[in-house]
Amino acid sequence: MDEAELCFPQLLNTSCLKNTRPYSESMLIYILMSFVSLLTVVLNLLVIVSISHFRQLHTPTNLIILSLAASDFLVGLFIMPFQTLLIEPCWFLGDLMCSLCFFVAFLTVPSSEVNMVLISVDRYVAICDPLRYSTKITQKRVKICVLLCWIYCVFYSFTILYDNLKEPGRYNSCYGQCVINISGTVHIILAFILPISTIVILYLRVFVVAVSQARAMRSHITAVKLQSSVTVTVKKSELKAARTLGVVVAVFIMCYCPFYCVSLSRSDITMASSTNTFINILVLLNSCLNPVIYAFFYPWFRKSVKLIVTLQILQPHSSQANIM
Incomplete structure:
Protein backbone atom coordinates (compact mmCIF):
# COMPACT_ATOMS: atom_id res chain seq x y z
CA MET A 1 0.00 0.00 0.00
CA ASP A 2 1.37 3.41 -1.03
CA GLU A 3 1.96 5.62 1.99
CA ALA A 4 0.61 8.61 0.09
CA GLU A 5 -2.84 6.99 0.16
CA LEU A 6 -3.01 7.00 3.97
CA CYS A 7 -4.27 9.75 6.25
CA PHE A 8 -1.47 8.97 8.73
CA PRO A 9 1.34 7.22 6.84
CA GLN A 10 3.28 6.64 10.07
CA LEU A 11 0.44 4.46 11.45
CA LEU A 12 0.50 2.07 8.49
CA ASN A 13 -2.35 -0.48 8.73
CA MET A 33 -19.29 26.95 2.03
CA SER A 34 -17.05 29.87 3.04
CA PHE A 35 -19.33 32.36 1.29
CA VAL A 36 -22.53 30.88 2.77
CA SER A 37 -20.94 30.69 6.24
CA LEU A 38 -19.85 34.35 6.14
CA LEU A 39 -23.23 35.47 4.76
CA THR A 40 -25.08 33.47 7.43
CA VAL A 41 -23.03 35.01 10.25
CA VAL A 42 -23.40 38.59 8.96
CA LEU A 43 -27.13 38.45 8.16
CA ASN A 44 -28.13 36.77 11.43
CA LEU A 45 -25.90 39.14 13.38
CA LEU A 46 -27.85 42.01 11.79
CA VAL A 47 -31.11 40.41 12.98
CA ILE A 48 -29.71 39.95 16.50
CA VAL A 49 -28.45 43.54 16.72
CA SER A 50 -31.69 44.93 15.26
CA ILE A 51 -34.04 43.20 17.69
CA SER A 52 -31.73 43.67 20.68
CA HIS A 53 -31.06 47.36 20.08
CA PHE A 54 -34.36 48.87 18.96
CA ARG A 55 -36.98 48.94 21.71
CA GLN A 56 -39.82 49.05 19.21
CA LEU A 57 -38.86 45.52 18.16
CA HIS A 58 -39.07 44.09 21.68
CA THR A 59 -42.21 42.06 21.02
CA PRO A 60 -42.94 38.43 21.95
CA THR A 61 -42.80 37.33 18.30
CA ASN A 62 -39.49 39.08 17.71
CA LEU A 63 -38.00 37.48 20.83
CA ILE A 64 -38.58 34.09 19.20
CA ILE A 65 -37.08 35.38 15.95
CA LEU A 66 -34.10 36.60 18.02
CA SER A 67 -33.63 33.10 19.44
CA LEU A 68 -33.89 31.62 15.94
CA ALA A 69 -31.33 34.11 14.65
CA ALA A 70 -28.98 33.20 17.52
CA SER A 71 -29.11 29.51 16.63
CA ASP A 72 -28.65 30.31 12.92
CA PHE A 73 -25.70 32.57 13.80
CA LEU A 74 -24.03 29.70 15.68
CA VAL A 75 -24.67 27.39 12.74
CA GLY A 76 -22.85 29.79 10.42
CA LEU A 77 -20.03 30.42 12.87
CA PHE A 78 -19.31 26.83 13.97
CA ILE A 79 -21.28 24.18 12.10
CA MET A 80 -20.63 25.30 8.53
CA PRO A 81 -16.83 25.33 9.00
CA PHE A 82 -17.15 21.94 10.73
CA GLN A 83 -19.12 20.58 7.76
CA THR A 84 -16.38 21.86 5.46
CA LEU A 85 -13.82 19.89 7.47
CA LEU A 86 -15.95 16.77 7.15
CA ILE A 87 -15.73 17.06 3.38
CA GLU A 88 -11.98 16.47 3.69
CA PRO A 89 -10.95 12.83 3.09
CA CYS A 90 -9.31 12.68 6.52
CA TRP A 91 -10.10 14.04 10.00
CA PHE A 92 -7.01 15.46 11.69
CA LEU A 93 -8.46 17.19 14.79
CA GLY A 94 -8.76 14.11 17.00
CA ASP A 95 -11.62 12.03 18.41
CA LEU A 96 -12.60 14.43 21.22
CA MET A 97 -12.94 17.39 18.86
CA CYS A 98 -15.03 15.24 16.53
CA SER A 99 -17.51 14.43 19.32
CA LEU A 100 -17.59 18.04 20.56
CA CYS A 101 -18.29 19.36 17.05
CA PHE A 102 -21.20 16.97 16.67
CA PHE A 103 -22.43 17.99 20.14
CA VAL A 104 -22.55 21.64 19.05
CA ALA A 105 -24.23 20.60 15.78
CA PHE A 106 -26.93 18.63 17.60
CA ARG A 123 -48.96 32.62 15.08
CA TYR A 124 -51.62 30.07 16.02
CA VAL A 125 -52.66 32.06 19.09
CA ALA A 126 -52.40 35.40 17.23
CA ILE A 127 -54.70 34.28 14.41
CA CYS A 128 -57.01 31.81 16.12
CA ASP A 129 -57.42 33.60 19.46
CA CYS A 145 -40.21 29.18 26.56
CA VAL A 146 -37.05 30.23 24.71
CA LEU A 147 -34.93 29.28 27.73
CA LEU A 148 -36.67 25.89 27.93
CA CYS A 149 -36.05 25.48 24.21
CA TRP A 150 -32.29 25.80 24.65
CA ILE A 151 -32.28 23.61 27.77
CA TYR A 152 -34.16 20.93 25.82
CA CYS A 153 -31.61 21.12 22.98
CA VAL A 154 -28.68 20.78 25.39
CA PHE A 155 -30.35 17.77 27.03
CA TYR A 156 -31.18 16.27 23.63
CA SER A 157 -27.64 16.70 22.30
CA PHE A 158 -26.06 15.26 25.43
CA THR A 159 -28.47 12.30 25.54
CA ILE A 160 -28.18 11.29 21.91
CA LEU A 161 -24.37 11.63 21.90
CA TYR A 162 -23.70 10.26 25.40
CA ASP A 163 -21.74 7.19 24.28
CA CYS A 178 -14.89 11.17 12.42
CA VAL A 179 -17.75 8.76 13.05
CA ILE A 180 -20.55 8.85 15.60
CA ASN A 181 -23.35 6.43 16.31
CA ILE A 182 -26.80 7.55 17.39
CA SER A 183 -30.21 6.01 17.87
CA GLY A 184 -31.86 6.63 14.51
CA THR A 185 -35.36 6.07 15.89
CA VAL A 186 -34.97 8.54 18.77
CA HIS A 187 -33.31 11.09 16.49
CA ILE A 188 -36.06 10.91 13.87
CA ILE A 189 -38.90 11.13 16.43
CA LEU A 190 -37.49 13.94 18.59
CA ALA A 191 -35.78 16.00 15.89
CA PHE A 192 -38.15 15.55 12.97
CA ILE A 193 -41.52 13.84 13.43
CA LEU A 194 -42.63 15.69 16.59
CA PRO A 195 -41.56 19.24 15.60
CA ILE A 196 -42.60 18.93 11.95
CA SER A 197 -45.98 17.41 12.86
CA THR A 198 -46.62 20.18 15.38
CA ILE A 199 -45.64 22.89 12.88
CA VAL A 200 -47.75 21.47 10.05
CA ILE A 201 -50.85 20.94 12.22
CA LEU A 202 -50.69 24.42 13.73
CA TYR A 203 -50.08 26.16 10.41
CA LEU A 204 -52.86 24.26 8.68
CA ARG A 205 -55.20 25.58 11.37
CA VAL A 206 -53.71 29.09 10.98
CA PHE A 207 -54.17 28.90 7.20
CA VAL A 208 -57.82 27.92 7.47
CA VAL A 209 -58.61 30.68 9.96
CA ALA A 210 -56.55 33.27 8.06
CA VAL A 211 -58.41 32.53 4.81
CA SER A 212 -61.79 32.85 6.51
CA GLN A 213 -60.76 36.13 8.18
CA ALA A 214 -59.46 37.54 4.89
CA ARG A 215 -62.74 36.73 3.18
CA ALA A 216 -64.71 38.31 6.02
CA MET A 217 -62.63 41.48 5.86
CA ARG A 218 -63.09 41.79 2.11
CA SER A 219 -66.85 41.27 2.48
CA HIS A 220 -67.36 43.86 5.20
CA ILE A 221 -64.54 46.34 4.60
CA THR A 222 -66.92 48.97 3.19
CA ALA A 223 -69.31 48.72 6.12
CA VAL A 224 -66.91 48.98 9.04
CA LYS A 225 -66.85 52.02 11.30
CA LEU A 226 -63.74 53.87 12.42
CA GLN A 227 -63.37 51.77 15.56
CA SER A 228 -63.82 48.58 13.63
CA SER A 229 -61.32 49.67 11.00
CA VAL A 230 -58.63 49.70 13.66
CA THR A 231 -59.47 46.10 14.44
CA VAL A 232 -59.27 45.24 10.74
CA THR A 233 -55.83 46.85 10.50
CA VAL A 234 -54.62 44.80 13.43
CA LYS A 235 -55.91 41.64 11.81
CA LYS A 236 -54.20 42.53 8.56
CA SER A 237 -50.86 42.98 10.33
CA GLU A 238 -51.28 39.66 12.09
CA LEU A 239 -52.15 37.97 8.80
CA LYS A 240 -49.10 39.51 7.15
CA ALA A 241 -46.87 38.29 9.99
CA ALA A 242 -48.41 34.82 9.72
CA ARG A 243 -47.79 34.80 5.97
CA THR A 244 -44.17 35.90 6.36
CA LEU A 245 -43.42 33.38 9.09
CA GLY A 246 -45.32 30.78 7.06
CA VAL A 247 -42.76 31.28 4.28
CA VAL A 248 -39.98 30.80 6.86
CA VAL A 249 -41.59 27.55 8.03
CA ALA A 250 -42.13 26.32 4.45
CA VAL A 251 -38.49 26.96 3.53
CA PHE A 252 -37.43 25.25 6.76
CA ILE A 253 -39.42 22.10 5.91
CA MET A 254 -38.07 21.98 2.35
CA CYS A 255 -34.48 22.26 3.59
CA TYR A 256 -34.80 19.68 6.37
CA CYS A 257 -36.99 16.99 4.78
CA PRO A 258 -34.30 15.54 2.43
CA PHE A 259 -31.86 15.12 5.32
CA TYR A 260 -34.33 13.29 7.56
CA CYS A 261 -35.69 11.19 4.72
CA VAL A 262 -32.15 9.89 4.17
CA SER A 263 -31.73 9.49 7.93
CA LEU A 264 -34.68 7.08 8.00
CA SER A 265 -32.49 4.50 6.28
CA ARG A 266 -29.33 4.86 8.39
CA SER A 267 -28.09 5.40 11.96
CA ASP A 268 -24.39 6.12 11.37
CA ILE A 269 -23.17 9.59 10.45
CA THR A 270 -19.80 9.45 8.70
CA MET A 271 -17.69 11.77 6.63
CA ALA A 272 -20.20 12.24 3.87
CA SER A 273 -20.41 11.17 0.28
CA SER A 274 -21.36 13.75 -2.33
CA THR A 275 -25.07 13.04 -1.78
CA ASN A 276 -24.84 13.34 1.99
CA THR A 277 -22.71 16.45 1.63
CA PHE A 278 -25.43 18.05 -0.47
CA ILE A 279 -28.28 17.31 1.96
CA ASN A 280 -26.18 18.48 4.93
CA ILE A 281 -25.40 21.73 3.14
CA LEU A 282 -29.11 22.11 2.34
CA VAL A 283 -29.94 21.91 6.06
CA LEU A 284 -27.28 24.48 6.91
CA LEU A 285 -28.41 26.75 4.06
CA ASN A 286 -31.71 27.23 5.89
CA SER A 287 -29.87 29.29 8.51
CA CYS A 288 -28.79 31.70 5.77
CA LEU A 289 -32.19 31.90 4.09
CA ASN A 290 -34.15 32.99 7.19
CA PRO A 291 -32.71 36.53 7.43
CA VAL A 292 -32.99 36.85 3.62
CA ILE A 293 -36.73 36.19 3.98
CA TYR A 294 -36.94 38.85 6.70
CA ALA A 295 -35.24 41.34 4.35
CA PHE A 296 -37.85 40.70 1.67
CA PHE A 297 -40.95 40.70 3.88
CA TYR A 298 -40.13 42.88 6.92
CA PRO A 299 -39.70 46.65 6.28
CA TRP A 300 -38.42 47.09 9.84
CA PHE A 301 -35.49 44.79 9.11
CA ARG A 302 -34.44 46.81 6.07
CA LYS A 303 -34.73 50.06 8.03
CA SER A 304 -32.78 48.73 10.98
CA VAL A 305 -30.02 47.36 8.72
CA LYS A 306 -29.69 50.80 7.13
CA LEU A 307 -29.29 52.39 10.57
CA ILE A 308 -26.74 49.75 11.60
CA VAL A 309 -24.65 49.95 8.42
CA THR A 310 -24.57 53.75 8.53
CA LEU A 311 -23.59 53.57 12.23
CA GLN A 312 -26.58 55.67 13.26
CA ILE A 313 -27.21 53.21 16.11
CA LEU A 314 -24.19 54.78 17.84
CA GLN A 315 -26.06 58.04 18.26
CA PRO A 316 -27.79 58.82 21.59
CA HIS A 317 -31.36 57.53 21.92
CA SER A 318 -31.06 55.56 18.66
CA SER A 319 -32.71 52.61 20.37
CA GLN A 320 -35.96 54.63 20.47
CA ALA A 321 -36.01 55.24 16.71
CA ASN A 322 -39.25 54.57 14.87
CA ILE A 323 -38.55 51.81 12.36
CA MET A 324 -41.94 50.11 12.12
Whole structure:
Protein backbone atom coordinates (compact mmCIF):
# COMPACT_ATOMS: atom_id res chain seq x y z
CA MET A 1 0.00 0.00 0.00
CA ASP A 2 1.37 3.41 -1.03
CA GLU A 3 1.96 5.62 1.99
CA ALA A 4 0.61 8.61 0.09
CA GLU A 5 -2.84 6.99 0.16
CA LEU A 6 -3.01 7.00 3.97
CA CYS A 7 -4.27 9.75 6.25
CA PHE A 8 -1.47 8.97 8.73
CA PRO A 9 1.34 7.22 6.84
CA GLN A 10 3.28 6.64 10.07
CA LEU A 11 0.44 4.46 11.45
CA LEU A 12 0.50 2.07 8.49
CA ASN A 13 -2.35 -0.48 8.73
CA THR A 14 -4.32 1.46 11.39
CA SER A 15 -4.67 4.60 9.26
CA CYS A 16 -7.67 5.34 7.05
CA LEU A 17 -7.32 5.59 3.30
CA LYS A 18 -7.15 9.07 1.82
CA ASN A 19 -9.76 9.17 -0.91
CA THR A 20 -9.02 12.47 -2.59
CA ARG A 21 -11.61 14.55 -4.44
CA PRO A 22 -10.97 16.35 -7.74
CA TYR A 23 -9.25 19.66 -7.05
CA SER A 24 -11.88 21.70 -8.91
CA GLU A 25 -14.72 20.05 -6.95
CA SER A 26 -12.99 20.64 -3.61
CA MET A 27 -12.30 24.30 -4.39
CA LEU A 28 -15.90 24.86 -5.49
CA ILE A 29 -17.22 23.37 -2.23
CA TYR A 30 -14.79 25.37 -0.08
CA ILE A 31 -15.59 28.67 -1.79
CA LEU A 32 -19.34 28.02 -1.63
CA MET A 33 -19.29 26.95 2.03
CA SER A 34 -17.05 29.87 3.04
CA PHE A 35 -19.33 32.36 1.29
CA VAL A 36 -22.53 30.88 2.77
CA SER A 37 -20.94 30.69 6.24
CA LEU A 38 -19.85 34.35 6.14
CA LEU A 39 -23.23 35.47 4.76
CA THR A 40 -25.08 33.47 7.43
CA VAL A 41 -23.03 35.01 10.25
CA VAL A 42 -23.40 38.59 8.96
CA LEU A 43 -27.13 38.45 8.16
CA ASN A 44 -28.13 36.77 11.43
CA LEU A 45 -25.90 39.14 13.38
CA LEU A 46 -27.85 42.01 11.79
CA VAL A 47 -31.11 40.41 12.98
CA ILE A 48 -29.71 39.95 16.50
CA VAL A 49 -28.45 43.54 16.72
CA SER A 50 -31.69 44.93 15.26
CA ILE A 51 -34.04 43.20 17.69
CA SER A 52 -31.73 43.67 20.68
CA HIS A 53 -31.06 47.36 20.08
CA PHE A 54 -34.36 48.87 18.96
CA ARG A 55 -36.98 48.94 21.71
CA GLN A 56 -39.82 49.05 19.21
CA LEU A 57 -38.86 45.52 18.16
CA HIS A 58 -39.07 44.09 21.68
CA THR A 59 -42.21 42.06 21.02
CA PRO A 60 -42.94 38.43 21.95
CA THR A 61 -42.80 37.33 18.30
CA ASN A 62 -39.49 39.08 17.71
CA LEU A 63 -38.00 37.48 20.83
CA ILE A 64 -38.58 34.09 19.20
CA ILE A 65 -37.08 35.38 15.95
CA LEU A 66 -34.10 36.60 18.02
CA SER A 67 -33.63 33.10 19.44
CA LEU A 68 -33.89 31.62 15.94
CA ALA A 69 -31.33 34.11 14.65
CA ALA A 70 -28.98 33.20 17.52
CA SER A 71 -29.11 29.51 16.63
CA ASP A 72 -28.65 30.31 12.92
CA PHE A 73 -25.70 32.57 13.80
CA LEU A 74 -24.03 29.70 15.68
CA VAL A 75 -24.67 27.39 12.74
CA GLY A 76 -22.85 29.79 10.42
CA LEU A 77 -20.03 30.42 12.87
CA PHE A 78 -19.31 26.83 13.97
CA ILE A 79 -21.28 24.18 12.10
CA MET A 80 -20.63 25.30 8.53
CA PRO A 81 -16.83 25.33 9.00
CA PHE A 82 -17.15 21.94 10.73
CA GLN A 83 -19.12 20.58 7.76
CA THR A 84 -16.38 21.86 5.46
CA LEU A 85 -13.82 19.89 7.47
CA LEU A 86 -15.95 16.77 7.15
CA ILE A 87 -15.73 17.06 3.38
CA GLU A 88 -11.98 16.47 3.69
CA PRO A 89 -10.95 12.83 3.09
CA CYS A 90 -9.31 12.68 6.52
CA TRP A 91 -10.10 14.04 10.00
CA PHE A 92 -7.01 15.46 11.69
CA LEU A 93 -8.46 17.19 14.79
CA GLY A 94 -8.76 14.11 17.00
CA ASP A 95 -11.62 12.03 18.41
CA LEU A 96 -12.60 14.43 21.22
CA MET A 97 -12.94 17.39 18.86
CA CYS A 98 -15.03 15.24 16.53
CA SER A 99 -17.51 14.43 19.32
CA LEU A 100 -17.59 18.04 20.56
CA CYS A 101 -18.29 19.36 17.05
CA PHE A 102 -21.20 16.97 16.67
CA PHE A 103 -22.43 17.99 20.14
CA VAL A 104 -22.55 21.64 19.05
CA ALA A 105 -24.23 20.60 15.78
CA PHE A 106 -26.93 18.63 17.60
CA LEU A 107 -27.40 21.61 19.93
CA THR A 108 -27.74 24.42 17.39
CA VAL A 109 -29.50 22.77 14.44
CA PRO A 110 -32.37 21.24 16.51
CA SER A 111 -32.76 24.58 18.30
CA SER A 112 -33.83 26.06 14.96
CA GLU A 113 -36.54 23.39 14.76
CA VAL A 114 -37.81 24.05 18.29
CA ASN A 115 -37.84 27.80 17.62
CA MET A 116 -39.94 27.08 14.53
CA VAL A 117 -42.41 25.29 16.79
CA LEU A 118 -42.55 28.34 19.06
CA ILE A 119 -43.16 30.58 16.04
CA SER A 120 -46.01 28.31 14.93
CA VAL A 121 -47.59 28.42 18.39
CA ASP A 122 -47.24 32.22 18.47
CA ARG A 123 -48.96 32.62 15.08
CA TYR A 124 -51.62 30.07 16.02
CA VAL A 125 -52.66 32.06 19.09
CA ALA A 126 -52.40 35.40 17.23
CA ILE A 127 -54.70 34.28 14.41
CA CYS A 128 -57.01 31.81 16.12
CA ASP A 129 -57.42 33.60 19.46
CA PRO A 130 -56.52 37.27 18.79
CA LEU A 131 -58.57 38.74 21.66
CA ARG A 132 -56.53 36.87 24.26
CA TYR A 133 -53.18 36.96 22.44
CA SER A 134 -51.75 39.81 24.54
CA THR A 135 -52.62 38.01 27.77
CA LYS A 136 -51.51 34.54 26.64
CA ILE A 137 -48.31 35.47 24.80
CA THR A 138 -46.35 37.80 27.05
CA GLN A 139 -42.66 38.64 26.92
CA LYS A 140 -42.05 36.87 30.22
CA ARG A 141 -43.68 33.66 29.01
CA VAL A 142 -41.84 33.81 25.71
CA LYS A 143 -38.50 34.26 27.48
CA ILE A 144 -39.24 31.21 29.64
CA CYS A 145 -40.21 29.18 26.56
CA VAL A 146 -37.05 30.23 24.71
CA LEU A 147 -34.93 29.28 27.73
CA LEU A 148 -36.67 25.89 27.93
CA CYS A 149 -36.05 25.48 24.21
CA TRP A 150 -32.29 25.80 24.65
CA ILE A 151 -32.28 23.61 27.77
CA TYR A 152 -34.16 20.93 25.82
CA CYS A 153 -31.61 21.12 22.98
CA VAL A 154 -28.68 20.78 25.39
CA PHE A 155 -30.35 17.77 27.03
CA TYR A 156 -31.18 16.27 23.63
CA SER A 157 -27.64 16.70 22.30
CA PHE A 158 -26.06 15.26 25.43
CA THR A 159 -28.47 12.30 25.54
CA ILE A 160 -28.18 11.29 21.91
CA LEU A 161 -24.37 11.63 21.90
CA TYR A 162 -23.70 10.26 25.40
CA ASP A 163 -21.74 7.19 24.28
CA ASN A 164 -19.73 9.24 21.80
CA LEU A 165 -18.85 11.87 24.43
CA LYS A 166 -18.05 9.26 27.08
CA GLU A 167 -15.64 7.42 24.80
CA PRO A 168 -14.69 9.58 21.78
CA GLY A 169 -13.70 7.65 18.70
CA ARG A 170 -15.20 4.34 19.85
CA TYR A 171 -16.99 3.89 16.51
CA ASN A 172 -14.00 4.74 14.31
CA SER A 173 -12.64 1.79 12.34
CA CYS A 174 -9.31 3.52 11.63
CA TYR A 175 -7.33 6.66 12.45
CA GLY A 176 -8.50 9.63 10.42
CA GLN A 177 -12.25 9.04 10.72
CA CYS A 178 -14.89 11.17 12.42
CA VAL A 179 -17.75 8.76 13.05
CA ILE A 180 -20.55 8.85 15.60
CA ASN A 181 -23.35 6.43 16.31
CA ILE A 182 -26.80 7.55 17.39
CA SER A 183 -30.21 6.01 17.87
CA GLY A 184 -31.86 6.63 14.51
CA THR A 185 -35.36 6.07 15.89
CA VAL A 186 -34.97 8.54 18.77
CA HIS A 187 -33.31 11.09 16.49
CA ILE A 188 -36.06 10.91 13.87
CA ILE A 189 -38.90 11.13 16.43
CA LEU A 190 -37.49 13.94 18.59
CA ALA A 191 -35.78 16.00 15.89
CA PHE A 192 -38.15 15.55 12.97
CA ILE A 193 -41.52 13.84 13.43
CA LEU A 194 -42.63 15.69 16.59
CA PRO A 195 -41.56 19.24 15.60
CA ILE A 196 -42.60 18.93 11.95
CA SER A 197 -45.98 17.41 12.86
CA THR A 198 -46.62 20.18 15.38
CA ILE A 199 -45.64 22.89 12.88
CA VAL A 200 -47.75 21.47 10.05
CA ILE A 201 -50.85 20.94 12.22
CA LEU A 202 -50.69 24.42 13.73
CA TYR A 203 -50.08 26.16 10.41
CA LEU A 204 -52.86 24.26 8.68
CA ARG A 205 -55.20 25.58 11.37
CA VAL A 206 -53.71 29.09 10.98
CA PHE A 207 -54.17 28.90 7.20
CA VAL A 208 -57.82 27.92 7.47
CA VAL A 209 -58.61 30.68 9.96
CA ALA A 210 -56.55 33.27 8.06
CA VAL A 211 -58.41 32.53 4.81
CA SER A 212 -61.79 32.85 6.51
CA GLN A 213 -60.76 36.13 8.18
CA ALA A 214 -59.46 37.54 4.89
CA ARG A 215 -62.74 36.73 3.18
CA ALA A 216 -64.71 38.31 6.02
CA MET A 217 -62.63 41.48 5.86
CA ARG A 218 -63.09 41.79 2.11
CA SER A 219 -66.85 41.27 2.48
CA HIS A 220 -67.36 43.86 5.20
CA ILE A 221 -64.54 46.34 4.60
CA THR A 222 -66.92 48.97 3.19
CA ALA A 223 -69.31 48.72 6.12
CA VAL A 224 -66.91 48.98 9.04
CA LYS A 225 -66.85 52.02 11.30
CA LEU A 226 -63.74 53.87 12.42
CA GLN A 227 -63.37 51.77 15.56
CA SER A 228 -63.82 48.58 13.63
CA SER A 229 -61.32 49.67 11.00
CA VAL A 230 -58.63 49.70 13.66
CA THR A 231 -59.47 46.10 14.44
CA VAL A 232 -59.27 45.24 10.74
CA THR A 233 -55.83 46.85 10.50
CA VAL A 234 -54.62 44.80 13.43
CA LYS A 235 -55.91 41.64 11.81
CA LYS A 236 -54.20 42.53 8.56
CA SER A 237 -50.86 42.98 10.33
CA GLU A 238 -51.28 39.66 12.09
CA LEU A 239 -52.15 37.97 8.80
CA LYS A 240 -49.10 39.51 7.15
CA ALA A 241 -46.87 38.29 9.99
CA ALA A 242 -48.41 34.82 9.72
CA ARG A 243 -47.79 34.80 5.97
CA THR A 244 -44.17 35.90 6.36
CA LEU A 245 -43.42 33.38 9.09
CA GLY A 246 -45.32 30.78 7.06
CA VAL A 247 -42.76 31.28 4.28
CA VAL A 248 -39.98 30.80 6.86
CA VAL A 249 -41.59 27.55 8.03
CA ALA A 250 -42.13 26.32 4.45
CA VAL A 251 -38.49 26.96 3.53
CA PHE A 252 -37.43 25.25 6.76
CA ILE A 253 -39.42 22.10 5.91
CA MET A 254 -38.07 21.98 2.35
CA CYS A 255 -34.48 22.26 3.59
CA TYR A 256 -34.80 19.68 6.37
CA CYS A 257 -36.99 16.99 4.78
CA PRO A 258 -34.30 15.54 2.43
CA PHE A 259 -31.86 15.12 5.32
CA TYR A 260 -34.33 13.29 7.56
CA CYS A 261 -35.69 11.19 4.72
CA VAL A 262 -32.15 9.89 4.17
CA SER A 263 -31.73 9.49 7.93
CA LEU A 264 -34.68 7.08 8.00
CA SER A 265 -32.49 4.50 6.28
CA ARG A 266 -29.33 4.86 8.39
CA SER A 267 -28.09 5.40 11.96
CA ASP A 268 -24.39 6.12 11.37
CA ILE A 269 -23.17 9.59 10.45
CA THR A 270 -19.80 9.45 8.70
CA MET A 271 -17.69 11.77 6.63
CA ALA A 272 -20.20 12.24 3.87
CA SER A 273 -20.41 11.17 0.28
CA SER A 274 -21.36 13.75 -2.33
CA THR A 275 -25.07 13.04 -1.78
CA ASN A 276 -24.84 13.34 1.99
CA THR A 277 -22.71 16.45 1.63
CA PHE A 278 -25.43 18.05 -0.47
CA ILE A 279 -28.28 17.31 1.96
CA ASN A 280 -26.18 18.48 4.93
CA ILE A 281 -25.40 21.73 3.14
CA LEU A 282 -29.11 22.11 2.34
CA VAL A 283 -29.94 21.91 6.06
CA LEU A 284 -27.28 24.48 6.91
CA LEU A 285 -28.41 26.75 4.06
CA ASN A 286 -31.71 27.23 5.89
CA SER A 287 -29.87 29.29 8.51
CA CYS A 288 -28.79 31.70 5.77
CA LEU A 289 -32.19 31.90 4.09
CA ASN A 290 -34.15 32.99 7.19
CA PRO A 291 -32.71 36.53 7.43
CA VAL A 292 -32.99 36.85 3.62
CA ILE A 293 -36.73 36.19 3.98
CA TYR A 294 -36.94 38.85 6.70
CA ALA A 295 -35.24 41.34 4.35
CA PHE A 296 -37.85 40.70 1.67
CA PHE A 297 -40.95 40.70 3.88
CA TYR A 298 -40.13 42.88 6.92
CA PRO A 299 -39.70 46.65 6.28
CA TRP A 300 -38.42 47.09 9.84
CA PHE A 301 -35.49 44.79 9.11
CA ARG A 302 -34.44 46.81 6.07
CA LYS A 303 -34.73 50.06 8.03
CA SER A 304 -32.78 48.73 10.98
CA VAL A 305 -30.02 47.36 8.72
CA LYS A 306 -29.69 50.80 7.13
CA LEU A 307 -29.29 52.39 10.57
CA ILE A 308 -26.74 49.75 11.60
CA VAL A 309 -24.65 49.95 8.42
CA THR A 310 -24.57 53.75 8.53
CA LEU A 311 -23.59 53.57 12.23
CA GLN A 312 -26.58 55.67 13.26
CA ILE A 313 -27.21 53.21 16.11
CA LEU A 314 -24.19 54.78 17.84
CA GLN A 315 -26.06 58.04 18.26
CA PRO A 316 -27.79 58.82 21.59
CA HIS A 317 -31.36 57.53 21.92
CA SER A 318 -31.06 55.56 18.66
CA SER A 319 -32.71 52.61 20.37
CA GLN A 320 -35.96 54.63 20.47
CA ALA A 321 -36.01 55.24 16.71
CA ASN A 322 -39.25 54.57 14.87
CA ILE A 323 -38.55 51.81 12.36
CA MET A 324 -41.94 50.11 12.12
